[in-house]
Every structure is written in structure tokens, then in C-alpha cells.
Amino acid sequence: MQLVVARIGRAHGIKGEVTVEVRTDEPELRLAPGAVLATDPASTGPLTIETGRVHSGRLLLRFEGVKDRTGAEALRNTLLIAEVDPEELPEDEDEYYDHQLIDLDVVTADGTEVGRITEISHLPSQDLFIVERPDGSEVMIPFVEEIVTEIDLEEQKAVITPPPGLIDDRAEIASSRDES
Numbered sequence: 001m002q003l004v005v006a007r008i009g010r011a012h013g014i015k016g017e018v019t020v021e022v023r024t025d026e027p028e029l030r031l032a033p034g035a036v037l038a039t040d041p042a043s044t045g046p047l048t049i050e051t052g053r054v055h056s057g058r059l060l061l062r063f064e065g066v067k068d069r070t071g072a073e074a075l076r077n078t079l080l081i082a083e084v085d086p087e088e089l090p091e092d093e094d095e096y097y098d099h100q101l102i103d104l105d106v107v108t109a110d111g112t113e114v115g116r117i118t119e120i121s122h123l124p125s126q127d128l129f130i131v132e133r134p135d136g137s138e139v140m141i142p143f144v145e146e147i148v149t150e151i152d153l154e155e156q157k158a159v160i161t162p163p164p165g166l167i168d169d170r171a172e173i174a175s176s177r178d179e180s
Contacts, residue, residue: 001099002038005030006059006080011072017051017060018072020080025095027059030082040079047080096151105157106131106141109149114167115139117158129158139167 005027009019024030031052039045048064066072084097098120106114106129119130120143127143141147141160150159162168 001084002081003084003097003099004040004079005037005082008061008075008078008080010076011069012055012058012060014069015062016066016068016072017062018066018075019058020061022059024082031059031061031080035082038081038083040081044075044078047075047078096153100153101129101151101158103156104151104153107157107159109159109161114141114160114162141166 003024005024006020006022009021011017012019020031022031031049033049033051035049036046037049039047047066049061050064051062053060063075066075101117101120104117106117108114113134115131115133117129118132118138121128121130121140129141129143129148131139131141133139141162147160147162147166148158149161150157152159
């Protein structure tokens, strides 16, 4: 299975380094020196990582055969793609790859069907499951422990305990003001 692990940004310096926008939780594994990555567009690759370092909070990579700024600039906006075994699991037991979560059935703790995960949205504050309901509408479910109580890959389901109003219209209005 192929997964996008980074996007190449602008050149850094004059010796062929590039900034990268990391799109993996495991950059030390996927973007290590010696890694051979496919590319999109395919015509720019495959690329082999020669060196990597962090500078001012940004990951900088240099690829074999790219020795100057001109070569580095030619790679801008290229997607880096790693080959990943579909059976591979993340190191932490409470972590999942997106491809493991897509198409899981979402049910409430009492077994009520909510829908099917069609997409994972990675936001700065938290991840969201985009769930397609049986009627074709979509609902967004925050992927947080308080709401998503269980992921069962064997049964292909995610169990949730949604607060009122998340998946239905029964929202509870709470106010900190006293009713006068």
C-alpha cells in the first residue's frame, strides 16, 4: 500500500536541501536517510534520502543526485510516497493509520448504527472522522477518547458515546448565566 508521507517545499540554501511538509506521524521511520520514496509526479522519482536534519522547527532533506539549489527547486510541490505493508501497525497500541480507519462502521455504545467513516480530517487541535450516514448526509466526529471509546479492527467498527447534539438534534443548551 502506498501512503503520502511528505510534500517537498522550497529549496533551503545552495547545496540541494529542501524543506518538507511532513504528512506522517513517523517521520523518523519513513523519512530516514537511505529511504527510497516514490513520487507524484512519478517523473521526478524515485528519490533516495541522503541526509535529513531539523532546522528552526522544519525538516530539511537532501536527496541523492540533487546537489544544488536549481535541482532542489525543481522538486518543489512533489509528493513523497512510501510503500507500507497494509498489515503494519503503529508502535503505540492507541494509534492507527488512516487506511485502517477508513470504511469502519460507526456505532453507538448501545449498537445504534451511525454510519461509515469515509475520511479522516487532520486538524491542528484534533482529528475528525467524516462519517457518511445511511441517508447520505455526513457528520463529523472528533477522534478523542471521550467520544470514540473503542476501535475494533477485527469487527471493523468504531464505537462512540456522542454528547447530545453531535449526531442528533437533541442538544442540551447550557448557560453560565442565572435565569432571572
